[in-house]
Amino acid sequence: MKREALIRELRKLAREQGKSFEVQKNSGKGSHYLVRFGGKRTIIKSGELRPGYVKLIRQQLGVD
Template identity: 60%
Template sequence: MKREQFIRELRKRAREMGKPFDVFEDRGKGSHYRVTCDGRMSTVKSGDLTPTYMKLVKKQLGLD
């Protein structure tokens, strides 16, 4: 799955749970994005994302 598709999925999940969700394209290093959800923070890299990586990000954001 590509990063943009994954961020759409995260945003949808956060909306369903009633949690605020933000994406900061300028705060990560290089081509990485910083995402926050309800006070929790994670970094999403660019390119193809593995299922294991996506599961890790969801857990860090409390969206699992």
């Protein structure tokens, strides 16, 4: 899964759940993005994301 596809999916979930969603492209180191979902936040790296990494991101944001 690409990073942009994950961000689209998270944005859709936030809209459905009525939570805030924000992506800060210049806050992370290098090409990393800072993502806020509701009251939680995490960093997402660029490029192809492995399934285990996507699962970790979802757990950190409290989506799963």
